[in-house]
Amino acid sequence: MVEFWQQTLSGIHWQLNGAMLLAWCAAAFWLWLIWPAVELRLWLGDRAAQRRTLVALLAVTALWLMHASVQPAMQLHFLALVTLMLMLGWRLASVLLLLPASFYCLLVLKSPAELGALMLLGFWWPLFIAFVFYNRCFHILPKHLFVFIFCGAFINAGLSQLSHELLWGLWLWWGRDYQVGVIWDNYWQLAPLLAFPEALLNGMAVTLLVVYKPEWLADYSDRVYLWKK
Numbered sequence: 001m002v003e004f005w006q007q008t009l010s011g012i013h014w015q016l017n018g019a020m021l022l023a024w025c026a027a028a029f030w031l032w033l034i035w036p037a038v039e040l041r042l043w044l045g046d047r048a049a050q051r052r053t054l055v056a057l058l059a060v061t062a063l064w065l066m067h068a069s070v071q072p073a074m075q076l077h078f079l080a081l082v083t084l085m086l087m088l089g090w091r092l093a094s095v096l097l098l099l100p101a102s103f104y105c106l107l108v109l110k111s112p113a114e115l116g117a118l119m120l121l122g123f124w125w126p127l128f129i130a131f132v133f134y135n136r137c138f139h140i141l142p143k144h145l146f147v148f149i150f151c152g153a154f155i156n157a158g159l160s161q162l163s164h165e166l167l168w169g170l171w172l173w174w175g176r177d178y179q180v181g182v183i184w185d186n187y188w189q190l191a192p193l194l195a196f197p198e199a200l201l202n203g204m205a206v207t208l209l210v211v212y213k214p215e216w217l218a219d220y221s222d223r224v225y226l227w228k229k
Helices: 002-010 018-034 037-044 047-065 081-088 090-096 098-109 112-140 145-174 180-186 188-212
Strands: 068-071 074-076
Touching (some): 018 090, 018 112, 037 047, 037 090, 047 081, 047 098, 068 180, 081 090, 081 112, 081 188, 090 098, 098 112, 112 145, 180 188
Antiparallel strands (some): 068 074
């Protein structure tokens, strides 16, 4: 065990370049813009919510650590961002994702200096895109349970996977100097292969929550989706 951690920690790169520093500044500004003061205060006062959030974050961390590495910094893995968003709300989820993202940067990317870029382009903006899509579905489409699960969770999760890989690929091009052809051949072409399993994973998780633990979903109400008007 000691040798494993020694080998893991010895391979970590701590260098910080100009692109990474700019990404840190942009990530700090985005976090300041979306800071969920009210949601965070309510969450800190709810022990039950803290316990289930910790379980969810540990599950997300394990999910991210089970990855397939194509090239350095090109890892394919499931995200579960949409499930976390529907459980916590996108602002609170954005803040709490710092925990699994830190482990991911340390143990998978082995580049803690890229945490700013990873959070902003890999998770926060895809999460915001997922929220916008969910919000539009809520206001435009009928208030039906099928719409909530299929559009808000299933389709939304597939889109979150695509936006994650698109934005992270742009970082690899700009921040890591990968050629666009390399990113396309080794990363972007694989995006559709993960989109459907990601959609299925989140759709199943949200369906189970709706059936057994609807109170765990931040924006779900039987009154809205099930009760007859």
